Structures are given as structure tokens and as C-alpha cells.
Amino acid sequence: MTPPADERSPIDSLGDPVVRAMRYVGGLSLLIADTAVWSFRGLVSPKVRFGWEALAIQMVRVGVRSLGIVALVQTFIGVILALQMTPPLATFGQEAMIANIIGVAGFRMLGPIITAIVLSGYAGASIAAELGTMVVAEEIEAMEAMALNPVRFLVVPRVLATCVMTILLSAIADLMIALGGYITCRLVLASDVWVNYWPNMRDQLTFSDLGTGLIQAAVFGVLISAIACFEGLRVRGGAKGVGRATTMTVVYSIVSIIASACVCTMIFYIFDF
Amino acid sequence: MIDTTGQPVVRVVDLVKRFDDRAVLDGVNLQVIQGETMVIMGGSGCGKSTLLRHMIGSIWPDEGYVELFGQNIAELNDDQFDAIRKRFGILFQSGALFNSMTVGENIALPLKEHTDLDDDTINVIVTIKLELVGLREAAHLMPAEISGGMKKRAGLARALAMDARVLFYDEPSAGLDPVTSAEIDQLMMDLSKKLGVTSVVVTHEMDSAFRIADRMAMLDKGRILKIGPRSEFEALRNGAVTGDETSDLIRQFLRGDPDGPITRRRRSDGYEEDILDAAAGHS
Numbered sequence: 193m194t195p196p197a198d199e200r201s202p203i204d205s206l207g208d209p210v211v212r213a214m215r216y217v218g219g220l221s222l223l224i225a226d227t228a229v230w231s232f233r234g235l236v237s238p239k240v241r242f243g244w245e246a247l248a249i250q251m252v253r254v255g256v257r258s259l260g261i262v263a264l265v266q267t268f269i270g271v272i273l274a275l276q277m278t279p280p281l282a283t284f285g286q287e288a289m290i291a292n293i294i295g296v297a298g299f300r301m302l303g304p305i306i307t308a309i310v311l312s313g314y315a316g317a318s319i320a321a322e323l324g325t326m327v328v329a330e331e332i333e334a335m336e337a338m339a340l341n342p343v344r345f346l347v348v349p350r351v352l353a354t355c356v357m358t359i360l361l362s363a364i365a366d367l368m369i370a371l372g373g374y375i376t377c378r379l380v381l382a383s384d385v386w387v388n389y390w391p392n393m394r395d396q397l398t399f400s401d402l403g404t405g406l407i408q409a410a411v412f413g414v415l416i417s418a419i420a421c422f423e424g425l426r427v428r429g430g431a432k433g434v435g436r437a438t439t440m441t442v443v444y445s446i447v448s449i450i451a452s453a454c455v456c457t458m459i460f461y462i463f464d465f
Numbered sequence: 466m467i468d469t470t471g472q473p474v475v476r477v478v479d480l481v482k483r484f485d486d487r488a489v490l491d492g493v494n495l496q497v498i499q500g501e502t503m504v505i506m507g508g509s510g511c512g513k514s515t516l517l518r519h520m521i522g523s524i525w526p527d528e529g530y531v532e533l534f535g536q537n538i539a540e541l542n543d544d545q546f547d548a549i550r551k552r553f554g555i556l557f558q559s560g561a562l563f564n565s566m567t568v569g570e571n572i573a574l575p576l577k578e579h580t581d582l583d584d585d586t587i588n589v590i591v592t593i594k595l596e597l598v599g600l601r602e603a604a605h606l607m608p609a610e611i612s613g614g615m616k617k618r619a620g621l622a623r624a625l626a627m628d629a630r631v632l633f634y635d636e637p638s639a640g641l642d643p644v645t646s647a648e649i650d651q652l653m654m655d656l657s658k659k660l661g662v663t664s665v666v667v668t669h670e671m672d673s674a675f676r677i678a679d680r681m682a683m684l685d686k687g688r689i690l691k692i693g694p695r696s697e698f699e700a701l702r703n704g705a706v707t708g709d710e711t712s713d714l715i716r717q718f719l720r721g722d723p724d725g726p727i728t729r730r731r732r733s734d735g736y737e738e739d740i741l742d743a744a745a746g747h748s
Binding site: 241326329330331333334335336337338339340 | 518521522523546547548550551553554555557558559561562563564574575577578579620623627
């Protein structure tokens with residue numbers, strides 16, 4: 193049993209955040225596991241109806257509506273990369289390598305990670321607010337009272353849709369970064385650089401550059417949507433609770449995106465992907 | 466007349482629930498008999514909505530247990546409890562309609578998920594349920610487009626979609642005008658009389674409570690003060706002050722008098738301690 197605040201030792205106070213963090217990660221892991229089980233049952237078991245319509249609605253909401261902003265942001269990333277890498281490469285007379293660097297950085301990491309960060313604010317916060325409002329309006333309780341599982345009806349379509357759309361948007365993001373770099377080279381740099389831009393990028397990129405990026409995109413998509421659903425479903429305290437859930441969704445999503453990117457990179461490095 | 470010795474469909478035994486060491490329910494015992502309308506009443510914060518949520522399995526007790534249809538719900542696995550849930554319905558205070566669906570889709574949802582009926586049959590059932598609550602014209606409307614009273618009636622139609630044998634109502638008349646409130650009461654009585662539905666109603670609207678109740682229970686500070694047939698509560702309401710604290714407290718609540726034990730208790734509860742704390746804070 194937790195001792196009252198005024199009786200806690202410094203060790204208790206240090207332990208509190210650790211216990212809270214472990215509870216959070218444990219709850220989130222259970223939600224992800226539950227989502228995986230219901231997704232599997234929905235796809236395999238004839239007794240469990242899979243909500244294809246709900247999945248399509250969420251894919252439009254998460255993906256199609258985010259497409260414009262993701263494309264715009266990623267084009268800017270391509271422009272920034274090209275402009276920032278040109279001076280140091282010029283020192284060594286290697287401006288032609290700009291396409292190689294933009295290709296690797298964009299496809300392996302920047303495409304998926306920037307897409308995920310945009311989605312955490314765009315789709316994650318929206319999912320958390322929607323589910324939180326449903327909790328406040330007693331809709332989740334009503335759903336449970338009707339023997340309808342909220343994970344199956346609400347979480348599964350949102351997690352699957354966000355996962356699929358993060359992958360697709362990341363693929364588009366990769367192209368937009370490359371395009372942004374090309375436009376910058378075309379407008380700013382000498383002709384021998386942009387003439388060889390696409391051949392250099394094609395020569396540099398391998399299937400593993402694309403594959404590792406898209407695997408990470410899938411991980412980011414699951415994390416963003418699971419955190420959003422977890423925060424939304426545990427809303428307490430009305431409008432204030434909904435506001436808190438949306439804020440924490442964005443904060444925890446970004447932290448988890450960066451942390452999981454670090455872990456994925458380590459794994460890819462160890463296995464030489 | 467309800468046979469109070471009959472088989473209970475809802476049974477609450479020694480229920481205790483604490484939030485942060487504060488006992489919201491403190492040893493509650495209650496039985497609801499097949500076919501009766503049981504009204505649970507009490508002031509704001511007395512624990513009546515918490516008691517209702519224990520009955521439907523939304524909250525789990527610290528001590529004691531709840532039986533629905535003779536089964537302790539804490540001992541059931543998810544599938545067994547889902548089977549029980551399909552036999553009862555609940556009308557939430559706000560109606561709790563799903564805002565992304567039309568009124569008709571809200572009512573069709575449990576039928577689509579829990580039965581093998583084809584769409585045409587489901588549409589017929591939805592129309593019948595909506596007609597029952599006088600909302601047939603509103604099937605295509607979104608919840609945001611209808612009034613509070615209509616939301617409650619639509620919520621009731623949804624609760625009835627699976628032909629529930631027990632209906633739980635959380636403050637069904639709260640926030641409604643007198644006419645709409647009386648309409649909801651009439652609907653509840655019709656369901657009870659014509660369909661034999663057992664009803665558990667949580668309310669602090671006394672006019673409504675006396676209209677619909679077969680039996681009543683008065684909850685105060687997490688304890689049942691009195692439980693009995695409506696006639697006993699009517700006699701208590703119309704009788705004179707006796708000097709008995711419990712009877713006078715219930716009478717004050719039933720009559721809505723501004724003076725009495727409830728008011729005296731509110732004034733005296735922790736008053737001296739608050740003054741001393743405030744003085745200590747400034748010293």
C-alpha cells in the first residue's frame with residue numbers, strides 16, 4: 193500500500209514515477225495485445241464480424257486527410273537537407289553525393305519519423321479526443337453494457353488504419369523528400385549535380401533502405417494509435433480530462449517514436465540491414 | 466401487486482465500495498423481484514449511481530457481490546457475462562447514443578452484432594422499437610439533431626432492442642420538462658405492465674418516483690435507510706414529524722422541505738474543524 197505523501201521517504205518519491213511508468217507501459221502493452229487478438233479473431237473467426245467499413249472510414253480520416261500536410265512538410269525536409277548538406281560536401285568537391293545522402297537519410301529515417309510526428313499531432317490527438325469525449329458522454333459504458341467490446345469496435349479499426357496509412361504516407365514522404373532535394377539542386381546547384389541526381393539516388397538506395405523505413409513506419413503507426421486510444425479510453429474528469437488526454441497523446445507519441453526509432457536502428461545495425 | 470417473496474432477478478449483497486478510503490457504498494443489501502419497478506432514491510452524492518453501475522458490472526465492489534438472474538457476476542468469465550448483458554438494458558442519464566450513428570443505426574447496432582437477422586428484419590424491429598417510444602420519424606436523424614427528451618427515448622428504444630428482461634434507468638427524468646418527464650414515466654410504466662419488464666430506477670425526482678415505483682429504497686451516505694412498498698413511503702411523506710432521526714430525514718427528502726435533519730447535518734458536518742483549520746492556516 194502506498195504511504196501518505198507526508199510519510200514518504202526520498203526513495204519512495206523516486207520510485208513513484210517508475211511505478212507509474214511501468215503501469216502505463218503495462219496497460220499500453222495489454223491494449224496492443226488485446227488489439228492484436230481481436231484483429232486476428234476478426235480476420236479468422238467467422239463468429240467475429242470484422243469492421244471493414246469502420247477500417248475504411250479511419251483510413252480516410254488518418255491517411256487521406258493527412259496526405260497534403262505530410263507531402264508539404266516532407267518536401268521542405270528535402271529542401272533543407274539539400275541546402276544544409278551542399279556547403280560541407282562542396283568543401284570536398286562531392287556535391288554530386290547530395291542525392292545519395294538525401295536518399296539514405298530520407299528513406300531510412302526522416303520519411304517515416306517526420307510522417308509519424310505529423311500524424312501524432314494530426315491523427316493521434318484527434319483519436320484521443322474522440323474516444324475521450326465518448327467516455328465522458330457514457331458511450332463507452334453503454335457499449336460495454338450492450339456486450340460490445342470497445343477494443344474490438346473502436347481500437348482495432350483505428351490501430352490498423354493508422355498502421356497501414358503510416359506505411360503508405362511514409363512511402364509518399366520518401367518520394368517527396370527526394371523531390372524536394374531535386375528541386376533545390378535544380379534551382380540552386382550546378383547542372384552536373386542535378387543531371388545525375390536520380391541515377392545517383394537509384395544506385396545508392398537498396399531494398400533494405402526502403403524496407404527498414406517502412407518497418408519503422410508500421411511500428412510508429414501502432415504506437416501513435418495505441419497511445420491515442422489508451423489515453424482516450426482512460427479519460428476522467430470531463431472536458432479537462434479530454435484536453436489532458438490529447439496533450440499527453442502527442443507528448444508520449446513523440447517520445448515513443450524517437451525511442452522506438454533508436455531501438456529499431458540498433459537492431460538494424462546489429463543485423464546489418 | 467408484486468410478490469416480494471419471489472425469485473430476485475437482481476440481488477445486491479453486503480456491497481462495499483471505497484474511493485480513496487471514503488466508503489461510497491457501505492454494506493448495501495437489496496433485492497429486485499421479477500416484474501417490479503424498484504426506485505432507488507437519495508440526495509446527490511449518496512452513492513445511487515455508483516450502486517447502479519455495480520449492478521450492471523461497470524464498477525466492481527471492494528466487498529460483497531451482485532447477482533443478476535441468480536448468477537454472481539464476479540464469478541462469470543467475459544463470454545458468460547456478455548450473455549447476461551444481452552438480457553438487460555440500460556438507459557443512461559444522457560441517453561449515451563453513439564454520436565457517429567443515426568438514431569436508427571444506434572438501435573440496430575446490438576441486433577447486428579448479437580443476432581443473425583438479415584437487414585430487412587432488423588429494420589422492421591428498429592421501426593417497432595422506435596414506434597414504442599414515439600420516435601419513428603426520427604430514425605434517420607443524428608443524435609446531435611434531436612432534443613434531450615428524444616435522446617432518452619431513443620436510448621430506451623436501444624435498451625429494448627434485444628428484448629431486455631431487466632431495464633436499469635439512471636436519472637431518466639433529469640433535465641426534462643414536466644410533460645416530457647411524465648411521458649418517459651408513462652413509457653416506463655407501460656413497459657413494466659405490458660411487457661413484464663423488471664425496472665431498477667435511480668432518481669431524485671420525487672414526483673416521478675411516486676408515479677412509477679412498486680417498491681422504493683432510500684439511500685443515504687452509502688447505506689440503505691429504508692426499503693419498502695411505495696405505500697409506506699407515501700405514508701411517511703404525508704405523516705407528521707416523529708422525532709425519529711431516520712424517519713424525519715426520509716420525510717424531509719420526500720417532501721423537499723428546506724428544514725430538517727438533512728439541512729442540519731449539512732450545516733454541522735465538520736463545521737468546527739473547518740473553522741479551526743482556517744484559523745490555524747492564518748496563524
